[in-house]
Amino acid sequence: METLCLGCMQEYEGDFNVCPYCGYEQDAPAKEAYHITPGTIVKERYIVGRVLGFGGFGITYIGFDMTLQHKVAIKEYFPSEFATRMPQETMVRIYAGEKREQFEAGMRKTLDEAKRLAEFRQVPGITQIYDFFEENNTAYIVMELLEGETLKERLKRDKRMPVEEALPVVLSVIAALKEVHTKDIIHRDISPDNVYLLKDGQVKLLDFGAARQVTTTHSKSLTVILKLGYAPVEQYQSGGNQGSWTDVYSLAATFYKMITGVRPPESPERRVKDTLKEPSKLGVAIGKNIENALMNALQVRIEDRTKTAAEFENQLNSDNVKRTAATVEKNDTGKWPLWLKAACGLAGAAVLAAGTLVMTGVVDSPFPVLPVFQQREGTVWMPSLVNMSQESAEERLESLGLGCKIGDTRASDTIIEGYVLGQTDGEGNVITPGTEMEKGTEVLLVLSSGSGKAIIPDVVWMDEEAAMAMLSENGLIAVNQVEDGESWAPAGVVTGITPEKDAEVEKSELITLSISSGGQDAGSGETTVPDITGIMESEGLEKLRAAGLYLQKEDLQYSREIPKGQVISQVPSAGQKGSRGDTVKVAVSLGARQVRLVSIVNQEREEAIANLEALGMAVNVAEEYNDTTEEGRVISQSVEPGLVDEGTEVTIVVSLGKEPEQAPQRTQEARPANRPGQNNNNAQRQPQTQAPPQTQPAPPQTQPAPPPQTEAPPPQTQPANPARDPMFDQL
Numbered sequence: 001m002e003t004l005c006l007g008c009m010q011e012y013e014g015d016f017n018v019c020p021y022c023g024y025e026q027d028a029p030a031k032e033a034y035h036i037t038p039g040t041i042v043k044e045r046y047i048v049g050r051v052l053g054f055g056g057f058g059i060t061y062i063g064f065d066m067t068l069q070h071k072v073a074i075k076e077y078f079p080s081e082f083a084t085r086m087p088q089e090t091m092v093r094i095y096a097g098e099k100r101e102q103f104e105a106g107m108r109k110t111l112d113e114a115k116r117l118a119e120f121r122q123v124p125g126i127t128q129i130y131d132f133f134e135e136n137n138t139a140y141i142v143m144e145l146l147e148g149e150t151l152k153e154r155l156k157r158d159k160r161m162p163v164e165e166a167l168p169v170v171l172s173v174i175a176a177l178k179e180v181h182t183k184d185i186i187h188r189d190i191s192p193d194n195v196y197l198l199k200d201g202q203v204k205l206l207d208f209g210a211a212r213q214v215t216t217t218h219s220k221s222l223t224v225i226l227k228l229g230y231a232p233v234e235q236y237q238s239g240g241n242q243g244s245w246t247d248v249y250s251l252a253a254t255f256y257k258m259i260t261g262v263r264p265p266e267s268p269e270r271r272v273k274d275t276l277k278e279p280s281k282l283g284v285a286i287g288k289n290i291e292n293a294l295m296n297a298l299q300v301r302i303e304d305r306t307k308t309a310a311e312f313e314n315q316l317n318s319d320n321v322k323r324t325a326a327t328v329e330k331n332d333t334g335k336w337p338l339w340l341k342a343a344c345g346l347a348g349a350a351v352l353a354a355g356t357l358v359m360t361g362v363v364d365s366p367f368p369v370l371p372v373f374q375q376r377e378g379t380v381w382m383p384s385l386v387n388m389s390q391e392s393a394e395e396r397l398e399s400l401g402l403g404c405k406i407g408d409t410r411a412s413d414t415i416i417e418g419y420v421l422g423q424t425d426g427e428g429n430v431i432t433p434g435t436e437m438e439k440g441t442e443v444l445l446v447l448s449s450g451s452g453k454a455i456i457p458d459v460v461w462m463d464e465e466a467a468m469a470m471l472s473e474n475g476l477i478a479v480n481q482v483e484d485g486e487s488w489a490p491a492g493v494v495t496g497i498t499p500e501k502d503a504e505v506e507k508s509e510l511i512t513l514s515i516s517s518g519g520q521d522a523g524s525g526e527t528t529v530p531d532i533t534g535i536m537e538s539e540g541l542e543k544l545r546a547a548g549l550y551l552q553k554e555d556l557q558y559s560r561e562i563p564k565g566q567v568i569s570q571v572p573s574a575g576q577k578g579s580r581g582d583t584v585k586v587a588v589s590l591g592a593r594q595v596r597l598v599s600i601v602n603q604e605r606e607e608a609i610a611n612l613e614a615l616g617m618a619v620n621v622a623e624e625y626n627d628t629t630e631e632g633r634v635i636s637q638s639v640e641p642g643l644v645d646e647g648t649e650v651t652i653v654v655s656l657g658k659e660p661e662q663a664p665q666r667t668q669e670a671r672p673a674n675r676p677g678q679n680n681n682n683a684q685r686q687p688q689t690q691a692p693p694q695t696q697p698a699p700p701q702t703q704p705a706p707p708p709q710t711e712a713p714p715p716q717t718q719p720a721n722p723a724r725d726p727m728f729d730q731l
Contacts, residue, residue, distance in 0.1 A: 082099040152191075172203035379439065380402065382423070382443075490518055596643055
């Protein structure tokens with residue numbers, strides 16, 4: 001007898017429950033209650049297996065095509081903001097009203113995108129679309145199952161790649177782009193995380209934008225994100241002229257990252273002052289022609305840049321590539337009238353004369369003497385790394401010529417696990433932002449180990465094994481058990497917990513579970529199962545007790561629609577006959593999901609948005625000029641770190657960098673982060689007048705002088721600001 005493993009879709013001899021190839025347990029339940037049960041068949045053709053990944057708008061399963069007898073990936077359109085699904089069901093339940101309209105519009109766009117990409121079935125560098133259809137009130141896309149890793153994962157492990165190894169990857173992506181550009185499709189998001197390296201050596205270009213465009217502009221939980229360093233300048237501009245040259249720039253930036261290990265500076269910064277270094281100057285062994293081709297494709301201005309994927313390919317393969325000179329933008333000063341020139345001449349003479357008198361000591365200067373900060377050769381100013389990811393902090397230090405090492409980890413309720421909590425020297429002394437550092441100095445990062453606290457989960461009326469597993473998942477492992485012979489429950493079911501459910505405790509807290517010994521006899525004889533769905537759990541327990549039946553909680557589901565503690569479903573269902581002493585298993589609502597909001601101050605814009613959306617937050621973005629916070633980094637957030645409901649609206653204020661000396665006097669209301677369905681080039685960068693004032697400067701960006709900042713993250717005034725983690729004060 002052969003068994004098909006629902007975890008890896010490999011067949012094996014025998015009827016063993018555990019797959020000998022991948023270790024998957026055949027009777028394992030779905031990962032989440034709203035996922036399709038493994039083994040379900042859709043379109044009478046595709047077997048749905050375990051979940052490979054899921055997010056706010058879809059679920060991807062491993063699958064098996066029974067007709068063609070091969071593995072596939074099955075993507076299910078499932079925007080959790082607009083729909084839900086009951087346990088053990090396949091049918092999607094769509095919320096009413098405007099949410100239904102948004103669900104249906106997104107589903108149409110998903111199928112349209114699948115149809116367009118299916119045209120490129122014969123292009124090796126694009127994931128193959130085998131089928132797409134509607135079923136269960138939603139849409140499915142059946143595609144090629146990819147086995148390998150993303151380029152981002154590869155670079156995280158190896159840091160960089162030799163040119164001779166990176167070049168074939170780039171040429172494979174170019175081959176795919178040449179095909180899609182003929183259909184006027186622009187990828188707009190090429191970066192290492194969208195390039196997939198298969199185990200057999202093939203290269204695939206992922207994510208042509210369907211995921212970012214599946215909902216309307218009314219949605220508050222999905223966001224279009226520019227990848228800083230990889231997005232060309234036209235993607236930052238309202239009405240920017242995007243075309244094949246846009247993808248050329250992003251691919252060239254990816255190539256640059258692959259061979260140097262360094263992400264290029266943001267394109268708007270390069271337009272002001274281009275600090276991008278040739279790979280050869282960073283120690284990369286690269287031929288002059290390939291380097292020229294790369295730098296031509298990385299030109300900031302469109303008119304200077306390589307225009308098409310084919311042209312980029314030709315240059316990379318050419319033996320004679322000339323470097324394109326960057327066009328210099330001339331300032332238009334206009335013509336001055338003669339009288340103004342004369343007045344300026346007289347004023348200049350007066351200033352010169354006054355300056356001579358001051359310098360020779362004839363008169364005293366009327367201005368106070370200001371301290372002069374002069375950076376010594378071979379040194380850099382230390383930036384603030386607090387709340388950066390480890391990877392971003394390492395890149396930042398590397399770009400400054402400083403070394404990096406992990407020094408310590410500490411618990412934090414406000415800084416994400418793995419993000420920087422502090423920065424110290426080898427002796428454990430805090431290095432404050434603005435400190436002058438010798439190049440080559442090693443900086444020790446103090447990383448957050450995540451929150452040291454946990455919420456006591458609702459495990460009462462669950463069986464002992466499931467309760468222990470849930471406590472462990474929440475980081476609560478110190479558990480005592482006491483026997484309870486008085487509660488109405490079958491043996492082995494949890495009847496009480498101390499501290500009580502929903503209490504916030506340290507993870508080291510001792511938890512005590514009361515476990516039923518089955519001391520309450522239900523008697524004998526036949527009974528009828530009452531209907532307890534739609535009522536509170538405690539009320540349902542009493543109804544079951546009156547019928548001589550026990551209650552066991554088998555599933556917990558988050559729901560914004562169903563009140564916390566209400567019974568969602570029951571097995572057996574109401575009206576069925578049973579024996580006294582039988583157990584009715586129920587699913588109970590947990591109400592709206594509560595999550596621990598963290599501080600995202602000092603994170604890059606797209607990183608902060610991604611982190612907030614991973615928590616289920618609805619993100620709005622405001623922008624303002626700020627002299628002390630690096631352009632593109634978050635200055636403040638409107639909701640303090642702590643426990644909040646999933647879906648809470650959070651406004652972040654992002655720095656536009658230092659205000660120009662003659663900035664246009666414009667205002668703009670705080671606006672939501674770019675939504676799917678909006679074009680990236682609508683992200684117009686203007687100062688905000690309603691963003692909160694700042695009270696503490698951040699690190700210098702261009703290193704003209706050390707700033708006065710001494711701690712991080714900086715405190716804000718209104719709106720409410722994330723509290724600084726007290727652990728950082730103890731460094």
